[in-house]
Amino acid sequence: MITSPRIAVGGVHIESSTFSPHRAADADFTVTRDADLLARYDALPTGLSPHARWVPLVHARALPGGAVTAEFWKKISTELLDRLAAAHAAEPLDGVYLDIHGAMSVEGVTDAEGELAEAVRAIVGPDVLVSASMDPHGNVSRKLAENLDLATSHRMSPHEDWLLTMQRAQDNLVACLREGVRPRKAWVTVPVLLGGEKACTRDEPAKGLYGALPAIEALDGVIDAAIWIGYAWADEPRCKAAVLVTGTDAGLIAAKARELARGWWEARGDFGFSTRTADADGAIAEAMESSERPFFISDSGDNPTAGGSGDVPYTLTRLLAHPGLAAGDKSAIWASVVAPEAVAVCVAAGLGGRVDVEVGGALGYAGGASVPLSGTVTSILRDDATGGDLAVVTSGGVHAILTSRRKPYHYVSDFTELGLDIAAVDAVVVKIGYLVPDLFDAAADWILALTPGGVDQDIVRLGHGGVVRPIYPLDAGMGEPDLTPVVW
Incomplete structure (x- = not known):
């Protein structure tokens, strides 16, 4: 139990289509540091928790576009990790909050957020809790899930609840540190490649699937439940739907992760556009x-x-x-x-x-x-x-x-x-x-x-070659997938 945990804040946030010729570099990103970075969270419903000491690293955010250039990625990720290492050396950190999207593609890298989380974990070690807020169009690879302790995503598309998502990721982290809770997590991917326009939460089945999350979160032994649609316009192995449920009851979170994944898979043919x-x-x-x-x-x-x-x-x-x-x-x-x-x-x-x-x-x-x-x-x-x-x-x-x-x-x-x-x-x-x-x-x-x-929007005609097959709808007649969650 830590009364006033010391938490570092940073990240890189962009959604990247590998089918787009655009390349995101310095001119595309707004980069904030120090007090300007902490001010980014002034708009949150309750702001940064006063029960924690927040340590700003660096944050870069850009309008969605093409892949990030290798040059910019090396520069910004090096700065973030160097600042993290310096902060942890000056006084040990208790937590890290990663403010990321989840669908960032980088030239020459196939799992950018996973590699970033792995590098963060290597610096802070196994005992520091790492929490991330993400967009539901992000991709949650095994590498990313392994190196995070907590993660959540928006529950509305369009993303009217984006501020609530950041608040939830921060509040869950602070609560776990103050209460001495070491979260368990259950992760499972669903082999469905779906454009976001077919998963608007104004409409079924996304409305019902996402609408079930608050009730799961409210269960004793559950901290958070999240579904990621995934990002269909990148051609990487991690691109698919995913579920991550965190909590203290390993059996319960595994059962709920499987339930959510099964619901997404069974609804795969029911997702449609919101209009004609x-x-x-x-x-x-x-x-x-x-x-x-x-x-x-x-x-x-x-x-x-x-x-x-x-x-x-x-x-x-x-x-x-x-x-x-x-x-x-x-x-x-x-x-x-x-x-x-x-x-x-x-x-x-x-x-x-x-x-x-x-x-x-x-x-x-x-x-x-x-x-x-x-x-x-x-x-x-x-x-x-x-x-x-x-x-x-x-x-x-x-x-x-x-x-x-x-x-x-x-x-x-x-x-x-x-x-x-x-x-x-x-x-x-x-x-x-x-x-x-x-x-x-x-x-x-x-x-x-x-x-x-x-x-x-015609996912099939894009010509994916890097995603893991079989995957729906590229392989519309595929058999039943294994939806057994991995529990850590």
């Missing part, structure tokens, strides 16, 4: 025929918040090819494409200027060359915190948003600040999967377009 789906042309046609406004189309294959590069122009070409949109009889907003050179041309032309630019492929997407876009500059926004300089080019009835850097469009305000009214057009096309809360609440109707890109 179509190819790009079908989705556009439905929006044009609908009287509902705002009408959203999810341009899902290049979603930058799932790991898409953000430079795929495919759906723009389909919008421009639609006769009503080309003539200006219909209207649509398209968000967006990374095209820094085209944005510079727009800024130089100024509002009302006519431009002929090429967009797409700035980061090297695999679909082909850039495409021409001719129109009028109808909006310019300089120095956006995420996207840099932004411009809107209107061609016929299509208002195409161009960005200097990768930028998601998750809020109605993202459009209004560019002078765009989402209710005044026939379609709002956003590079996203399931609609996040602000857009979901605004939408009168929506459809998910199955479009190409680094986070293509």
Whole structure:
């Protein structure tokens, strides 16, 4: 029992598609240290526990994208581990809190978070408790599970409970240290490769499976119960669903881990999208025929918040090819494409200027060359915190948003600040999967377009070669898997 445990805090947080040409490096990450790192947790419901002494290491966070460069990974992981070693040498640590995602891919590394946790364990030894908060789209390999004592993930997709998840991971760690509890853990993987858009917790079966976790957690002898969907857009052996239940009753946590894994496996064919789906042309046609406004189309294959590069122009070409949109009889907003050179041309032309630019492929997407876009500059926004300089080019009835850097469009305000009214057009096309809360609440109707890109929703056609086979749905007729938990 430790009255005021000394706990180190740090991590690297990014979701990485190995099918995306983007590479995440220094410019993509926000790095915090010292007091700035501890301030990261001021937004938690109750903040950092006053019953612990928190030791900040370093934390790096980036928008989802492609794999992390080997150079940046070596630099940031070395700094984190060096700071950890120095902190532990100065005064022995009682705990470590790892603030990670779980689906970080690194050039030349197949289990980045597992290797990080293993290195942390090597520094602090077997007696220091290590806790992690993670995204449910992360992957929990055996190496990661072995080297953590506690781990939890979000229970909502979209991740409206992300602050609660961090709070839970920290509170569980502090409680175990103060009460002298050494957690047991039961871990099992489920050979299912599932895109997150098929596991929205607004819908069954994910709603029921995740909804069961609080009741399990409340059982005497259980500390936490977590399910990871896994990350389908990386091609690594660890990519699959996983369950981890922690507690003090080894038999109980093993039984509950098996129960949750069995539930996920048996529901594998029941997971579906939250709304209707179509190819790009079908989705556009439905929006044009609908009287509902705002009408959203999810341009899902290049979603930058799932790991898409953000430079795929495919759906723009389909919008421009639609006769009503080309003539200006219909209207649509398209968000967006990374095209820094085209944005510079727009800024130089100024509002009302006519431009002929090429967009797409700035980061090297695999679909082909850039495409021409001719129109009028109808909006310019300089120095956006995420996207840099932004411009809107209107061609016929299509208002195409161009960005200097990768930028998601998750809020109605993202459009209004560019002078765009989402209710005044026939379609709002956003590079996203399931609609996040602000857009979901605004939408009168929506459809998910199955479009190409680094986070293509058609998992089978991506061409995985590194995942462990058999796995559903790549091997749809596979036999029953062994769902026996490993208990430590």
